[in-house]
Amino acid sequence: xxxxxxxxxxxxxxxxxxxxxxxxxxxxxxxxxxxxxxxxxxxxxxxxxxxxxxxxxxxxxxxxxxxxxxxxxxxxxxxxxxxxxxxxxxxxxxxxxxxxxxxxxxxxxxxxxxxxxxxxxxxxxxxxxxxxxxxxxxxxxxxxxxxxxxxxxxxxxxxxxxxxxxxxxxxxxxxxxxxxxxxxxxxxxxxxxxxxxxxxxxxxxxxxxxxxxxxxxxxxxxxxxxxxxxxxxxxxxxxxxxxxxxxxxxxxxxxxxxxxxxxxxxxxxxxxxxxxxxxxxxxxxxxxxxxxxxxxxxxxxxxxxxxxxxxxxxxxxxxxxx
Amino acid sequence: xxxxxxxxxxxxxxxxxxxxxxxxxxxxxxxxxxxxxxxxxxxxxxxxxxxxxxxxxxxxxxxxxxxxxxxxxxxxxxxxxxxxxxxxxxxxxxxxxxxxxxxxxxxxxxxxxxxxxxxxxxxxxxxxxxxxxxxxxxxxxxxxxxxxxxxxxxxxxxxxxxxxxxxxxxxxxxxxxxxxxxxxxxxxxxxxxxxxxxxxxxxxxxxxxxxxxxxxxxxxxxxxxxxxxxxxxxxxxxxxxxxxxxxxxxxxxxxxxxxxxxxxxxxxxxxxxxxxxxxxxxxxxxxxxxxxxxxxxxxxxxxxxxxxxxxxxxxxxxxxxx
Numbered sequence: 001x002x003x004x005x006x007x008x009x010x011x012x013x014x015x016x017x018x019x020x021x022x023x024x025x026x027x028x029x030x031x032x033x034x035x036x037x038x039x040x041x042x043x044x045x046x047x048x049x050x051x052x053x054x055x056x057x058x059x060x061x062x063x064x065x066x067x068x069x070x071x072x073x074x075x076x077x078x079x080x081x082x083x084x085x086x087x088x089x090x091x092x093x094x095x096x097x098x099x100x101x102x103x104x105x106x107x108x109x110x111x112x113x114x115x116x117x118x119x120x121x122x123x124x125x126x127x128x129x130x131x132x133x134x135x136x137x138x139x140x141x142x143x144x145x146x147x148x149x150x151x152x153x154x155x156x157x158x159x160x161x162x163x164x165x166x167x168x169x170x171x172x173x174x175x176x177x178x179x180x181x182x183x184x185x186x187x188x189x190x191x192x193x194x195x196x197x198x199x200x201x202x203x204x205x206x207x208x209x210x211x212x213x214x215x216x217x218x219x220x221x222x223x224x225x226x227x228x229x230x231x232x233x234x235x236x237x238x239x240x241x242x243x244x245x246x247x248x249x250x251x252x253x254x255x256x257x258x259x260x261x262x263x264x265x266x267x268x269x270x271x272x273x274x275x276x277x278x279x280x281x282x283x284x285x286x287x288x289x290x291x292x293x294x295x296x297x298x299x300x301x302x303x304x305x306x307x308x309x310x311x312x313x314x315x316x317x318x319x320x321x322x
Numbered sequence: 323x324x325x326x327x328x329x330x331x332x333x334x335x336x337x338x339x340x341x342x343x344x345x346x347x348x349x350x351x352x353x354x355x356x357x358x359x360x361x362x363x364x365x366x367x368x369x370x371x372x373x374x375x376x377x378x379x380x381x382x383x384x385x386x387x388x389x390x391x392x393x394x395x396x397x398x399x400x401x402x403x404x405x406x407x408x409x410x411x412x413x414x415x416x417x418x419x420x421x422x423x424x425x426x427x428x429x430x431x432x433x434x435x436x437x438x439x440x441x442x443x444x445x446x447x448x449x450x451x452x453x454x455x456x457x458x459x460x461x462x463x464x465x466x467x468x469x470x471x472x473x474x475x476x477x478x479x480x481x482x483x484x485x486x487x488x489x490x491x492x493x494x495x496x497x498x499x500x501x502x503x504x505x506x507x508x509x510x511x512x513x514x515x516x517x518x519x520x521x522x523x524x525x526x527x528x529x530x531x532x533x534x535x536x537x538x539x540x541x542x543x544x545x546x547x548x549x550x551x552x553x554x555x556x557x558x559x560x561x562x563x564x565x566x567x568x569x570x571x572x573x574x575x576x577x578x579x580x581x582x583x584x585x586x587x588x589x590x591x592x593x594x595x596x597x598x599x600x601x602x603x604x605x606x607x608x609x610x611x612x613x614x615x616x617x618x619x620x621x622x623x624x625x626x627x628x629x630x631x632x633x634x635x636x637x638x639x640x641x642x643x644x
Contacts, residue, residue, distance in 0.1 A: 118365055
């Protein structure tokens with residue numbers, strides 16, 4: 001299949017006819033934003049050997065790429081609308097790969113109520129590279145950012161932390177295979193309902209892609225504040241608890257593993273009573289793990305209240321994990 | 323510099339503080355679309371060795387990438403607003419390269435009145451790959467597409483055709499160096515003023531990236547029509563005329579070379595009187611090269627009215643030109 005054949009046969013069914021994508025006949029999408037809304041736009045890239053191992057299944061790549069971008073929309077409190085896809089393929093990528101890639105996107109489009117809006121497909125790269133731009137909408141003026149956390153705000157985190165990192169360890173054979181953990185790595189859940197619920201409540205939000213410790217630093221730097229977090233309060237799944245088994249070094253490993261795609265957010269104390277309702281609506285545990293302090297560093301405290309030093313706060317790339 | 327350093331030092335100055343990019347502290351841009359407007363969104367990728375030769379200057383890559391996307395906005399009649407950038411670098415890309423890349427973007431941001439809205443920067447690809455998403459706005463309902471050309475419409479083209487292809491030949495040493503031609507390849511001019519002027523006048527528009535012949539086919543397929551174009555009417559610059567020198571084979575080469583980033587559009591006969599004014603406002607020659615026919619093929623006719631066969635209608639990739 002040439003480029004036109006790929007567009008017509010593989011990607012056009014993901015876009016549909018008419019606006020915004022016009023069956024991918026045009027190079028542009030024309031999108032009428034809903035009235036009274038701001039648009040939220042994010043773009044992530046993924047590189048073979050960096051963000052996923054060479055030979056990773058097409059469907060896993062597709063869903064991790066799309067869902068990591070949707071997680072960014074979740075952190076802004078946005079409802080996803082659609083996405084544009086940039087595929088920079090290797091010559092070895094064939095029709096079977098493309099079909100599996102598109103089938104996984106189609107599944108997720110249905111799950112999240114979104115459509116392909118456009119993009120570009122080319123081959124000739126020595127590494128498979130992908131780029132996705134996700135577009136969402138949020139009530140005007142209500143979009144959430146990392147800026148806005150104040151001294152005294154409670155630091156909350158959704159779900160459980162460290163599972164995706166352990167999932168990767170399962171895949172590399174470092175630990176015993178566990179389908180729950182592998183699923184958390186391969187098919188992260190963007191916390192969209194929670195993010196939308198946080199508008200008007202959270203003072204600052206970030207999604208955890210680089211690890212809880214580093215993303216807390218990112219949030220604090222953006223807000224110009226510091227933080228105190230109690231290590232033992234970090235929410236862990238059963239398998240993660242079993243892995244850490246009370247070992248502080250292993251716990252820290254979980255907090256710096258990344259790819260959790262949970263939301264980490266600050267809530268002013270006077271709004272703390274809304275947290276249980278939020279958790280119920282989103283169908284997710286929300287755990288208060290510490291509080292925002294005045295300008296300063298992000299401290300992680302052990303059970304005796306002593307600051308714990310981290311060798312490395314987080315990971316960015318698959319390759320660095322090797 | 324690590325990823326954070328690159329964002330803070332190289333890219334943050336292109337984004338500025340506040341919305342939409344918030345100094346690139348967030349993973350998302352929050353953008354308030356202008357009232358009564360549709361958004362026009364496009365995304366192109368570029369791969370080293372495919373769209374540009376290995377070792378191409380950073381500034382040339384930056385401006386070709388940005389301007390080819392702006393050209394897509396021009397074809398929709400949109401005014402550019404901003405862009406998101408995905409940079410999938412090789413390990414060999416250093417600070418000097420990044421600074422030159424950003425300086426060229428800054429120049430173009432000023433020229434086109436746009437800002438960096440977000441993106442993602444990672445290294446570890448074996449081929450330098452880039453992705454750019456450009457966002458523009460157009461009065462609601464007035465965005466131009468490739469669909470809409472009807473039998474009898476005049477086929478028009480802006481500027482001159484084939485210069486960029488010859489510019490590439492200069493760079494590969496196939497023909498004598500000519501700064502005008504090289505400039506047309508390295509720094510294309512998105513025809514934004516013309517595109518905006520075409521709203522309400524043109525029935526269908528495409529920007530010429532794959533060559534006049536192939537992009538005419540693209541427009542006709544999208545509109546469900548055919549076309550008759552008179553080869554000798556194709557507008558050529560002085561250097562291109564000199565190259566073709568009346569040789570039909572060389573003329574066809576120019577019409578299939580691509581990267582012109584001129585606009586090719588259809589105008590209903592009853593609006594033909596507006597073409598001279600459009601040309602004047604845009605400061606560009608506009609040439610009527612043929613007319614739209616009922617459903618059928620795109621024919622290129624020689625001076626005697628005979629259909630000319632093309633071996634290949636257009637080019638997509640740098641590598642295919644080799």
